[in-house]
Structures are given as structure tokens and as C-alpha cells.
Amino acid sequence: MLSLTQLNRNQETDSCPVSMDMFGQTQSVDSTDSDRSSCTSSRSVLSQEHIRKTLWNKIFLEKPKIPSSGELRYLTQLWVSQNEEPQEELYRAENLVPHHRIIEQKIRIVLKLLSFREQHVLVQFWLARVAGKHQLLTTSDQPFGVGVATEELCSYRRDSEQIVFLVDKDHAEEDISPPARVFRRGLPEWTSDLNNYKPKDFPQQDTAIRCNLHGYLSLPVFDSTTSLCIGVIELLMSSKITDFAFEVQQVHKALKTQSLTSPQVSDFTTPNAPNEQRLIELDIVHGILKSVCDSHNLPLAQTWAVSPSTSIVAHEKALQASCSNFNTKCINKDCMSTTSLPFYVRDLRLWPFREACKRQHLDKSRSFVGRALLARGTSYCQDVTELCEEEYPLIHNARMSGLTSCFAVFLHSIAGDDDYVIEFFLPLDSKDGRHVWNLMRTLKHKVEVASRFELGQISPIEFIGPNIKISSTTTANSLAFGADSLDTESLLENVGETDNERDDVIIDAEKSKTIIGAGSHCVKRGRKRKTCSGSIQRAKVEATLDRSFIKLRSLTPFEFLVLKEEVVRRFNLEGKRLRIKYKDEDNDWILITCDVDLALAFETSDRKSISIHCEAD
CATH class of the missing domain: 3.30.450.40 (GAF domain)
Known part of the structure; x- marks a missing residue:
């Protein structure tokens, strides 16, 4: 041990550089003038006078x-x-x-x-x-x-x-x-x-x-x-x-x-022990991930959720709530984290990728995973490495690990009222969309058996990727997703029959656009455009919510998301969960979750108008 008094006593007999070296300094000083200058600088070792004070x-x-x-x-x-x-x-x-x-x-x-x-x-x-x-x-x-x-x-x-x-x-x-x-x-x-x-x-x-x-x-x-x-x-x-x-x-x-x-970086939980109910639910989610991955030979699955505000940061002269990533990139953003949440690594070569995910927060409003959360639905990307860093900050890690195709789906905990997104990676170098269809059917079954959770809206997945033409057959409560055009025929052969009648939906990619994200490289992305079956002109929708009633008209075909946004605006339902239903020929209430469902609703009427019933909570 060395006291400061002893240090300065040594300083009276030894040169200043030696004393500084004792505190970890590695610089060397050659001349006496340099010694004196170094010792009297604002960062010099303490003088005897300061010690006495x-x-x-x-x-x-x-x-x-x-x-x-x-x-x-x-x-x-x-x-x-x-x-x-x-x-x-x-x-x-x-x-x-x-x-x-x-x-x-x-x-x-x-x-x-x-x-x-x-x-x-x-x-x-x-x-x-x-x-x-x-x-x-x-x-x-x-x-x-x-x-x-x-x-x-x-x-x-x-x-x-x-x-x-x-x-x-x-x-x-x-x-x-x-x-x-x-x-x-x-x-x-x-x-x-x-x-x-x-x-x-x-x-x-x-x-x-x-x-x-x-x-x-x-x-x-x-x-x-x-x-x-x-x-x-x-x-x-x-x-x-x-x-x-x-x-x-x-x-x-x-x-x-x-x-x-003390709190950790990206720590999803608080220092207090999680409640027992939550631990049980997370264990069930882990079981679901493992079962799906083992059934379909998937290399990796993990869970994401919005990271709670667990730190305070001083930024631009104000104290703001922030997530626990302790990184200025997360300031003023709603972040998603996978730390302390269920995951399953079937292919241990992907362990470094999983570790990278634990350290990374995603922007809820712009990331690929965040899209599924905001839509309370599903999202599929044929190749995440072709996204920009803003949409998928882990693209470099994915490239190194050989990961490409990724599927994300919203999952809601009924008892805990918690929202998650579970992310599945398809087998390495696989771009076959059939995996997604089969995966979804297994996942839906596992969630129903667990009974504690409900999946998001089973709607056409938002396809994110390069300029690709997509054609798929789908039904109400079923799935349409992005696939390589060369795989379309084989895909259709393997979808199989469902309990409901089928209808066609054609999803075409618009002209590819070049997108430049801050701090990212340019990528080309085609964005889908959904077209309802049939020709619907001067369409009219009558919507009821409790005892309220509104009428909506459009000179162009209705799209489900446009209809939903207008209903939310007219009924002032911002922030609430909305469900839209219509009556079919058998007088049964059918949930509308996508453009295909909406097209079916018009098919049951005169193609020009429908009546829908809205529920919100």
C-alpha cells in the first residue's frame, strides 16, 4: 500500500516521471524542463501542499x-x-x-x-x-x-x-x-x-x-x-x-x-425476482420454441419484447426515461430486447449470433421484428441480410452465421397481458416458403394446446425483401407469405386443403426502390401490393360499434389496413385492440383480419357494400 503522503515524500527525492509511473502512467520524460512541466500541469501528481489541505x-x-x-x-x-x-x-x-x-x-x-x-x-x-x-x-x-x-x-x-x-x-x-x-x-x-x-x-x-x-x-x-x-x-x-x-x-x-x-446491460428483468406466474409462462414459451424447432429442423428461435424503461439518461438538458442498453443510440426510442427471454439454439454454430442478439436492442418502430409487434400479426423476410442496418442491425452477424430467411409472429399472454414477438430462422441457406406454412400450422397448434397465449392475426405476412413476384392461395384464418417465384408452384401443391373455401389473392411487388438508411448501405427492396379478388368499385361499408354507427365510402377497392385505420379514426379507438367481423351466408360472425377476408365479405353481399361489426378493448 502507498499513502499519498508517502508518494509525495518519494516525489521530493525521485523524478516526477517515476512517481507518475507508479500510478500507471507510461509516458517517459527526458529533460529536466519536461519533468518540471509535467509535474506542474493540471494533471500532475498531487503536491505536498494539496495533501496538507x-x-x-x-x-x-x-x-x-x-x-x-x-x-x-x-x-x-x-x-x-x-x-x-x-x-x-x-x-x-x-x-x-x-x-x-x-x-x-x-x-x-x-x-x-x-x-x-x-x-x-x-x-x-x-x-x-x-x-x-x-x-x-x-x-x-x-x-x-x-x-x-x-x-x-x-x-x-x-x-x-x-x-x-x-x-x-x-x-x-x-x-x-x-x-x-x-x-x-x-x-x-x-x-x-x-x-x-x-x-x-x-x-x-x-x-x-x-x-x-x-x-x-x-x-x-x-x-x-x-x-x-x-x-x-x-x-x-x-x-x-x-x-x-x-x-x-x-x-x-x-x-x-x-x-x-446492479442492473445489467439490456437486462429485461428488474433486480427483484420475476413473479412466479411470469416464470411459468416463459417456461411454456421456451417449450413451444423447442418443439417447433425440433419438428421443422429450425436452427434458432428466440423471443423479443419491448424493453421497459429501466434507466434515466441526461440528454439535451433534460432527464429522460430510457431502456437499459446504456447506449446513446437508444435514446428517445422504444426498444425491443431478447435478453432474459426464452430462446432455443438447435444448431450450436449459431451461439455467437444468439449472444450478439442479447447485446442488441431493436427500434420497435422501424425494425423487422417490430413490424410484427405493431401489426399484432406476422412478418416474413426471405433474406434479412439484404435489409438495411436500421431495419435489421444484426445483418452482419447474420451474414457471418449464414442465416437468411426469418419469420416473426406476435404472441400475447392472456393472463399476464404481456406482448411478445417470437422469431424463427429457417434452415441455413433455405429460401423455401413451404417451411413457413408448415411452421405456422405447428406453432398455432402448440399455442392452442398451451392455452395461456394467443397468436396475432393470422393474416398475409408482410413480405420484406428484394424485388420478387409472389402468388399464393389463402383463406380466412390462413396464411399468405413471400416466396421465390420459382417456388410458387411447389408451394401451392403443399399448402393443402383447409376447412374453409379458398379464394385467390395476387400479391405483386412494386417497382424496386433504393433505400438509404443512416449509417447503412443501400439495398433494393420490393414492397408488396395486395389486390382483393373481383372488381369492387364505389364500395360502401356500414360499421357499428356498440350503439354507434358510421358509413364509409370509397371509389377504389378497400384494403383492410386502410379500412381499419379509418374505423379507428372515426370511432376514436387509438391505442385499443380492434376486431372487425361480418356475417356470412350462414349468419355466422366471421373475423376480418386481411384483404382476403375483406374480399370474402364483399363476395357474400352484392360486391358493393357490406355491414361490419366492431369490437374494441
Whole structure:
């Protein structure tokens, strides 16, 4: 161990470069002038005068043990504080170590395990302690670590030691700083640049920026046994970090060694244990994925869901709720995550791809998987590697793994009222659409047997891919999907008969368009156009909802999605689940889920008008 007093005593006899090297600096200085310049710079080792002005006389910094091999030797490990107090020996002898001292010992071990991508870093722990009737959050006399001892880091540390936050439940107005907010909410808070904060939201902002600190991360620390928040780990560094994933994982792994925990990157669950009902449902979903994959020789299946807002980020002078990806790319977006959700890898060569998926969040509004969620239906892509990165950020991983065809379908939990999208990858290098039809039939059967879930609307799948002409035969409650035109004939031979009468739907691709996504390459995509059977001109729809009644008219053939959007608008049903039905010749109510169903509805009337019944919840 080496105290700062001892360090500066050595500095009086040794050259400045040697002293700096003891704190991990690797630079060399040749001339005396360079030595003097280096020692008096804003990032020089602390002078004796500064030491006397601080209360650090009892603080020792323990030198990190640098690994001799492996990646860690290229990273910065912390010089960790060590309080030297005689009472500690008495506590150990009588086996009466106070609880807060036990926590401090654990955190000190945690700090020694951390590694960082830069040297100018400060990590400090804020402990929640009871004082009379109040609960206080303080970093005074608590473990901290520095990548290198500089005047700047010492100055910020000294400023932090003078601050105490009142974090009683009845004092929410005291949440004027990230550590206090993080402790109260149990949610992380971070920013790529401390300039993103308003001064009132970060009182130490001026001090931090003056000390050349910009990247900021604050993580709640939970006791794994009680799930109670015991304090906060605060990290500051000079770099303007855009992705804190590495740092968050480092802290989480180190805390785990001491039976402590904190949120993980892309962690779908909260630190509290998931409820038993949800665990049962997720286990059932896993069983469904495994059964379908084994039945159809599929290499991989996984589950996606909207990632909850589990962190706070300072962005553009405002505090905003964000997902737990700790990446600036996720700010202001509704993200989908597959972490902590059921998956099944049948082909173990695809394990790296699955790991990449766990680290990646998808934009719900633009991604391929998100399309199935928003439509509460299905989506099929013949080759995901031809999409742009905005639509499928995992295209490079898919290419490396040899994955192409992908099918996604919406799944709703009835009891838990949770929404998921399950994603199936067809056999490697397979572009045969017959797999999708057979897969869907098996999946539908498995979900019905499970009884706890319901699939999304079984409608013509939105086809996403290159310019391809598609022709398929479908029925109400059946499936139409994209397939290579060369496979159309064989596809039709294998669809098989269903319980309902069949009707034809022709799906043609429009002229291919070149789409350029931000930060992505250009790809050509054909978009489908659905045409209802028959010639429907001056069509009229009469719709009822409870006791309300509206009339809709169109000079062109109705498309289901257009009709649905108009019904939602006219009945003011935004955000609600809408079901549209019509009566067939047998006076039975038939659910309309696609253009084909709508065409059948017109076929039962005079091709010019239909009456539909709407339900919403």
C-alpha cells in the first residue's frame, strides 16, 4: 500500500516521471524542463501542499495488481483507498464488525476487480446510513478508486466528501443529484457528457467539468439476498462515452463476487425476482420454441419484447426515461430486447449470433421484428441480410452465421397481458416458403394446446425483401407469405386443403426502390401490393360499434389496413385492440383480419357494400 503522503515524500527525492509511473502512467520524460512541466500541469501528481489541505492523511491507496497476460493488462485498474483505523482490529477480534463496515469491505474488493478503458477515471461509493430518524447517503469515509492520482480527481473527490443527501421516503424534494435519485428509484442514471445536465439536476456539474470529467454513470447497488438498495456506485471519466455497456458489465460482474448486484446491460428483468406466474409462462414459451424447432429442423428461435424503461439518461438538458442498453443510440426510442427471454439454439454454430442478439436492442418502430409487434400479426423476410442496418442491425452477424430467411409472429399472454414477438430462422441457406406454412400450422397448434397465449392475426405476412413476384392461395384464418417465384408452384401443391373455401389473392411487388438508411448501405427492396379478388368499385361499408354507427365510402377497392385505420379514426379507438367481423351466408360472425377476408365479405353481399361489426378493448 502507498499513502499519498508517502508518494509525495518519494516525489521530493525521485523524478516526477517515476512517481507518475507508479500510478500507471507510461509516458517517459527526458529533460529536466519536461519533468518540471509535467509535474506542474493540471494533471500532475498531487503536491505536498494539496495533501496538507485534504483530510486524506489516513487514506492509503493500494497499488493494483496488473495481470501479466490477457486483455486486462491493456486496461486501467484502480488504485483503491484503504482506511487505516485501529478500531478495525478490535472489531475483528471481538467478531463485532458493524454492517456498514462489512459493506465497505465488499465494495473495496469490488473496486479492485474493475478495469477501465482510460486512466482519468474516478469511482466512488455512496453508502446509505441511518442517523437518528433519518437515512443519509454519503461518500465520506467510503471506498473509492482512481485510475491515476491527479489534482483534478482529488479535487472532485474532496468536493464529494463534503456532501450528504437526505434520502428519507418523505423527502423526495431532496432528489437534487444523481446519487440521491438513483438510490431512491433503484434505477441507473447516466450521460455521455455532463454538459447534458441542467445545473439544478447536477449541482457538482461545474466542479466536474473544471476537473475534466464528462462521461458519467451512477448505478444502484442491491443486496442479492434482501433485494434492498444499500448504496450507489458512481463513475466519472474524462471521455464522452456513447456506450457504457462495458463499464456496466464490469461493475455487475465484480459485485456478483460479493453477493451484490446492479442492473445489467439490456437486462429485461428488474433486480427483484420475476413473479412466479411470469416464470411459468416463459417456461411454456421456451417449450413451444423447442418443439417447433425440433419438428421443422429450425436452427434458432428466440423471443423479443419491448424493453421497459429501466434507466434515466441526461440528454439535451433534460432527464429522460430510457431502456437499459446504456447506449446513446437508444435514446428517445422504444426498444425491443431478447435478453432474459426464452430462446432455443438447435444448431450450436449459431451461439455467437444468439449472444450478439442479447447485446442488441431493436427500434420497435422501424425494425423487422417490430413490424410484427405493431401489426399484432406476422412478418416474413426471405433474406434479412439484404435489409438495411436500421431495419435489421444484426445483418452482419447474420451474414457471418449464414442465416437468411426469418419469420416473426406476435404472441400475447392472456393472463399476464404481456406482448411478445417470437422469431424463427429457417434452415441455413433455405429460401423455401413451404417451411413457413408448415411452421405456422405447428406453432398455432402448440399455442392452442398451451392455452395461456394467443397468436396475432393470422393474416398475409408482410413480405420484406428484394424485388420478387409472389402468388399464393389463402383463406380466412390462413396464411399468405413471400416466396421465390420459382417456388410458387411447389408451394401451392403443399399448402393443402383447409376447412374453409379458398379464394385467390395476387400479391405483386412494386417497382424496386433504393433505400438509404443512416449509417447503412443501400439495398433494393420490393414492397408488396395486395389486390382483393373481383372488381369492387364505389364500395360502401356500414360499421357499428356498440350503439354507434358510421358509413364509409370509397371509389377504389378497400384494403383492410386502410379500412381499419379509418374505423379507428372515426370511432376514436387509438391505442385499443380492434376486431372487425361480418356475417356470412350462414349468419355466422366471421373475423376480418386481411384483404382476403375483406374480399370474402364483399363476395357474400352484392360486391358493393357490406355491414361490419366492431369490437374494441
